[in-house]
Amino acid sequence: MRSPKLAALELRRFGRGRLPRAALVAVLLLPLLYGALYLWSFWDPYSRLDRLPVALVNEDRGATAGGERVRAGDDIVAGLRDSAVFDWREVSAEDARAGVEDGRYYLSLTLPGDFSHRIASSEGDTPETGALRVRTNDANNYIVGQISRTVFGEVRTAASTKASRAFLDKIFISFSDIHGETVKAADGADELKGGLGKAEKGSQDLADGLKDAKEGSGDLSSGLRKLSTGASDLEEGSAKVAEGTRALADRVNGIAGTVGPFLAANERGIGDTARSVADAAGTIRENLGTLEKRAPGAATQAREAHDRLAGTYRTRCETPAPGDGAEPADGPDPVCAELKPAVAAAAEVADLADGLDTLVSDRADELERLDGHLADLERQAGALAGHAPRLSEDLDDAVTRINALDKGAGEVAAGAEKLHRGLGTAETGAVDLDTGVGDLKSGADDLSGGMFKLVDGSGDLAGGLHDGAARIPDYDRAEREDRTRVMADPVRLASESLYKAPNYGTGFAPYFIPLSLWVGAMVAYMVIAPLNRRALAAGGSAWRIALAGWLPVLAIGAAQVTALMTVLHWLVGLEPARTAGTVGFLFLVTGCFAAIVQWLNARFGAAGRILVLAVLMLQLTSAGGTYPVQTSPGFFAAIHPFLPMSYVVEALRRLITGGGLGPVWQACAVLAAFTLGALALTALSARRKQVWTLDRLHPELSL
Template sequence: MRSPKLAALELKRFGRGKLPAAALVALLLLPLLYGALYLCSFWDPYGKLDKLPVALVNDDKGATSDGKRITAGDEISKKLLDSKVFAWHEVSSAEAEKGVEEGTYYLSLTMPSDFSRKIASSGGDSPETGALQVRTNDANNYIVGQISKTVFGEVRNAASTNASRGFLDRIFINFSDLHDKTAEAAKGADDLKGGISKAKQGSKDLADGLKDSKAGSKKLSDGIVKLNQGSRDLATGSQQVAGGTQVLADKVNGIAGDLRPFFKDNGKSIQDTARLVADTSGAVRHNLDVLVKTAPTAATGARKAADELAEIHRAQCEEAEEPDATACPPLERAKVTSEDAAKIAADVNTLVTNQNGDLKKLSTQLTAFQKQAEALAKRAPTLDDDLASAVAKVNELNTGAKKVAKGAQALHTGLGTAQTGSSNLDTGVGKLKTGAENLDGGLFRLGDGSAELAQGLNDGVDKIPDYDKKDRDARTDVMADPVQLASKSLHAAPNYGTGFAPYFIPLSLWVGAMVAYMLIQPLNRRALAAGASSWRIAFAGWLPVAAIGTAQVGALMAVLHWGLGLQMAHAAGTIGFLALVTCCFAAIVQWLNACFGAAGRILVLVVLMLQLTSAGGTYPVQTSPGFFGAIHPYLPMTYVVEGLRRLITGGPLTPVWLGCAVLAAFTVGALALTAFTARRKQVWSLSRLHPELSL
């Protein structure tokens, strides 16, 4: 018996009663439970967000900026209520928190009390970011929280754009102010250039002056060195003088100690004696003057008298014939005496004549001595007091000498410091001279730089924009929202259900094949017992399920298209591709059931789970753990999902043709394995007669 007849006989079993017929109908409609119902529930959730209850809390108190009232919270609330993105409920903060916690609201959006103030701060000194507060509760629904992030992201961008408009408008207004201020700065730079030229001349004069100061400081340093050496000698000499005055003071004090009692007790005697000496000195000086005047006359008279006596003596006694014996001896003595007197007078006259200068000096000295004696006589009563005063002055001299010595030493020390300071001054003036020369060079460069600055500022004035209100408004609109998302979706899916259809449709067809082989034998037992060809047996078990699967495809796609509104870019191609898919799935499920028996049903579920997790039907397989990415290319549902996406939403059909080839290969391979299994099943064994597990 041929395979089609065997398949027909298998299907005729479902017409032998109401229950088998009902089972066949249920089998045909089973994919609808997975495909149509799933897609119906997920068909367009984003289009019905306006049915989600969401709390809206507006605590914003508003703010004032540049004299303008800002109520950002009210503006956003109005736009949200008008947009009807969610089913908004305006409530208080406490009600919103309680509602989200209890599940009354899926989430809440709160505009805090300082929302407008923070937005207005963008133009102030301390800008702050205004925060929209979103509260979700994943215990209510996790997906709603994810959807809200996308929706509220757009709300935040819109609010940020509005806030940026005012800030940017102030920036463009400030451009005009900057233009004017830059013009003023350019004029100031021109003035600065002139001032720097004057400063350069001044720095040159300063450098020349410091050059002279350097020479002067060198001379000052050398002079202080010499002065310091002299002060050292002065300090040494003053120390010696101080030592001498100390010795003098000691001696004077010692002598005064001896003389003062004598002066005190003999003042009157000293006065009388001094007066006597003064009188005697006066008399001697007077007689000395008389002597000087009378000595020549006396000498002449004495000589004349001596000569006369000699002549008388010669005449009376020597030449007389009869000298007078009585008179001659006395006359002889008189002659001798007069001769002696004449000689003495002559000697006195000679002495006076020869010593006239000395006598005059002696007279002068006697005059002075007389005055001194008179002065002594006058001061004799006060000699004790005068001596005490003199001693005091000597002591003062000694004290002063010590102070002079100490001051000279201090002067020497100070001049040593001054010598160091003058040396440092000389070095410092040298550095100042170098610095002044550098300053002169720097001012030269500064002059060039100021010229460039002035030129640059003048050029910059022309480059700084000066916008009017129309230009400001246009530029503010662009910069507040500079990037527009020009989104273009190639072969866009119109809704959520269309996007998930390539995933749920093969799932339902696999389940349909799995349930079909729960009702239909994978291998016809009569054919096995009759020893029919293994390929004929394999086809006989596969064709009924393939036919049922094709009918399932028709029923499922009819409901999806006319019931849910699924639009397909390639409707005929989709139907044909799904027919191949259901034939492939039927072949794989047949082999698993035929080869492994009762355990095969479990393996069918395992293979289904592996395909669902690795096909990339929801999220890209790259986001899954590595194991699923590794098995992704080796399972048929991978190619089914890729092919259906192109057939339903459009695009190049290369994945479709690749999928057809892979599915055909899986189908042929599974049928070959089933035929091999049928060949083995024609040989009976104890394990077949008494299986370990049966379902």
């Protein structure tokens, strides 16, 4: 009898009563308990976290920062309520502690009283970190604790981001303020540069001017030295003048005291005399011409008269009388006594006449000058005659003026003395001034050099400030929003899932579906013999016996796959990326698992059922269905490549979630190899079963 016919007969056996039919239904539905029911129980647990009661304690008292009230705790509480992550219940700190302890709350979140104060401290000198206190109790539920750490990590990140955004916004505002002030400083530096340029020019002009001033102060010092010397001479001269004017004033006052009364009494006579002198001078001038004409004749006549008179005197008075020459007895001649002075006078007249003649003939030019002098005398005498009636008054006026001159000369002398002393002081000051101007000139030269450096430095300063202002950002409100958002949360996880599982159940389906199919095969061989007894008794071929025991379970496995995928798809919501491929691949999986379970049962009998469970445990722990196998101990990583479920899980992930089919084809090849190998081993076991031994007749363990 062929193997398919034997398999049909084996399946037909389940229709002969209620209990076999019930057993068949149980075998068909049992994978649902492991697959559909288990996946359904935690298909999407994260969407129901809002059912978990969690204590929320808000003790935050708020704070003030920058003149604004900060209530970070209230903001976080409002955000948590809007998020609906957990069933938040605001309670007191004591209630939260007791609730976590006795299991009424899975965990608690506490916002301390100084939370806002610590957040606001980022603007102060001693910034502090705000702390959110989370209390968990793994005795209530370990997974909830793990979930809470993830959730509260996001809460912490959100709170930190919000605080950072406020802090960074102020920084960017400060950048804008710094930019504006730097621009002002740069403009001021430009103005400073211009002012320093003018100051530099002014300092140069000052240096040049002080150079001229130095020369002038030197000239001033020399000039004042000369002036001081001249003032000394002036002082001596003015003192002498004062003495002279004093003496003159004394003499004039003395003469005026004597002459004044005389002039007052003789003004008329003086006037008449002056008039007579003027007339005489005029007469003399008129007779000068006559004198020039008559002088020679008068000289001759005078000389002749002298000679005659002298001859007469000699004849009468000097010639002795005849006899002894003695004088006459009657005494000297009185004529001679009179004649002798006359002779002498005649001689003088003759001499005068000769001198006058000589004068007139030899001093003609002088006579002309005499005429001029006589003209002046005549004029001045006439003027004197005119002033004679006022001579006393003029004398008094002259005396007054001379006294005033004396007083002024005294004052001039005193002023000259003061001038001399002042010029001495001025000379000393001029020397100090010259020295000071020299120092000023040196300082001005240094100032000019320093101002030149300042001009260069101010240019560098202005350029640097303009460059700095260009580099300092100046953000408007929109730019600040963008930049604070980015800098407050600068690193985002750019998560890109090529083939994303929509929920928790879909992600674990590749793990639990093969688990349920293995259990289905294991249970199927609890009600179906791994080796067909009829075929064994008939002595059929080993391969026919193996196939006869494998095909019924394969058919049941196909039914299990159909039922499981129907429930998962239509009731639970599994949406495989490749539905047909998934179902077809599961048919291959159930055939492979059936062949392996058949061999273990056929080869080891009752002990094979225990081995089936052991192999299942090894596959579950090494398949990497929950955590990557690299995170498991080395033993499980070592056996991972040698167990079929490792390839089944990987292939189902690609078929259900999506991705390349390379692992699927590899899994198909591996499963086919495991199937053929298991069937070959089962055939070998069937071959052995055809030989009866005492062990088979009396097995040590009968199940």
